Amino acid sequence: MxxxxxxxxxxxxxxxxxxxxxxxxxxxxxxxxxxxxxxxxxxxxxxxxxxxxxxxxxxxxxxxxxxxxxxxxxxxxxxxxxxxxxxxxxxxxxxxxxxxxxxxxxxxxxxxxxxxxxxxxxxxxxxxxxxxxxxxxxxxxxxxxxxxxxxxxxxxxxxxxxxxxPDIRFIVFGKGPEAVAFSRMTAGAGYETFLSSPDPETLELAGGGPILPLPFPLRGRPADLPADRHTAVVLFFHDHDHEPAILLGALATEAFYIGAQGSRRTAENRREGLRRMGVDEAGLARLHGPMGLIPSTRDPRMLAVSVLAAVLAEAGAN
Incomplete structure (x- = not known):
């Protein structure tokens, strides 16, 4: 048998x-x-x-x-x-x-x-x-x-x-419907989900409940980021000014997936900025962007599905 x-x-x-x-x-x-x-x-x-x-x-x-x-x-x-x-x-x-x-x-x-x-x-x-x-x-x-x-x-x-x-954990940073849709989806699927946002409306729309709040780092790197090697850190910002400090903090952890929303041009600009901040090529190789399996989607729900599928595929490959 x-x-x-x-x-x-x-x-x-x-x-x-x-x-x-x-x-x-x-x-x-x-x-x-x-x-x-x-x-x-x-x-x-x-x-x-x-x-x-x-x-x-x-x-x-x-x-x-x-x-x-x-x-x-x-x-x-x-x-x-x-x-x-x-x-x-x-x-x-x-x-x-x-x-x-x-x-x-x-x-x-x-x-x-x-x-x-x-x-x-x-x-x-x-x-x-x-x-x-x-x-x-x-x-x-x-x-x-x-x-x-x-x-x-x-x-x-x-x-x-x-x-x-350990089960997969998600830490979501962002502002707007993409961060809300993704957080709701992962929490609804039973994954431990943290959400950090500079926007009170985003936090309100996410609805709390199983979604755990994480203080937003207005300046500097995220403090005590609860990211182990079974954690995915994902960023959903249209204003990318918040990203460098958050990504530096995420790269200092063992998170198996680190990704940020944006086009190919945005992703390349992001890498170049981090390179100027001292991030080496091994660190840059850990970054996922554009995120997701479906290219160029502009619907928040479809983006959430696309990114979640990509993260789970990455988890299965490790």
Whole structure:
């Protein structure tokens, strides 16, 4: 049966070589930090053919009945929850097959593929509490998985190493409908989004809510810019005078994407200005501009979609 869990590696233990699969997921794919008292984990171990969710994606079940995550578009999640409830109540870990080759013919995967899912107990011991804290603080973490349990460090019998990366974060600087449309779109999609603007009307139109305010740096570089290597910094200004200080601050971070709105001529003028300010060619190469996958769009909503698609494509390539 084909496996698509990722790169397989060989690990030497006790004089024997064990095969350990590896997969990389985002924190939202394995939402341990969202459940106060996790008790069971339902994890996609393998996929065959088309799959709605990637190998390593999980649902997390709490002792209080809380649930985070999903493994399908709704076709099997309720059945998985029933099995997870049994594991929480003390039943043995379970290995389930859904879709192609499944013993459950009444549970159909519309995509036509097959899923192997493990349902495992989770305890706060064995470093799991520390792993959950790592995820919540946006630090990469590893979860090791066997047929019977999980751990935050390698243990005998583990056959899968999950690398858990922080979710993508967006920091938006700008003024006007483009900044509003983009901030609403990323926040509405569930991405952590900060918005900084010199314009009160822009902040008001963005509507607050899940969009987090960030003080606007009227002079100098942004202070304490919350940008790690899983952050995208995007600028939406028609008046480009604000840009140099902001871009210098962004380039001082590990942000994986730094981009600014404007035409090709504007982008070249921007690079030349930063070059005169001492930014080297490696720094200039990190700048994206013009932004987006759709060239020369002038509609704020279309620009927002275009830029978001470009950022996510960049994230997937890194």
């Amino acid at each position: 084909p496996e698509t869990t990722g790169v397989e590696s060989a690990t030497q233990r006790g004089g024997t070589v064990e095969r350990i699969d590896q997969a990389t997921v985002r924190a939202s794919d394995l939402p341990l930090a969202q459940i106060a008292d996790p008790a069971a984990l339902a994890l996609i171990r393998r996929t065959e053919g088309p799959s709605y969710r990637p190998p390593g994606a999980a649902m997390v079940f709490g002792r209080d009945g809380s649930v985070a995550g999903h493994l399908s578009s709704g076709c099997i999640d309720a059945d998985i929850a029933l099995h997870a409830g049994a594991v929480i109540a003390g039943a043995a870990p379970r290995a389930l097959r859904y879709g192609r080759g499944s013993p459950f013919p009444d549970l159909i995967l519309p995509c036509g593929g097959g899923l192997d899912i493990r349902i495992l107990p989770v305890t706060e011991g064995a470093g799991i509490a520390a792993l959950r804290a790592q995820i919540a603080s946006r630090r990469p973490a590893d979860l090791w998985v066997s047929t019977t349990g999980t751990g935050a460090a390698p243990f005998p019998g583990a056959d899968l190493r999950l690398r858990i990366l």
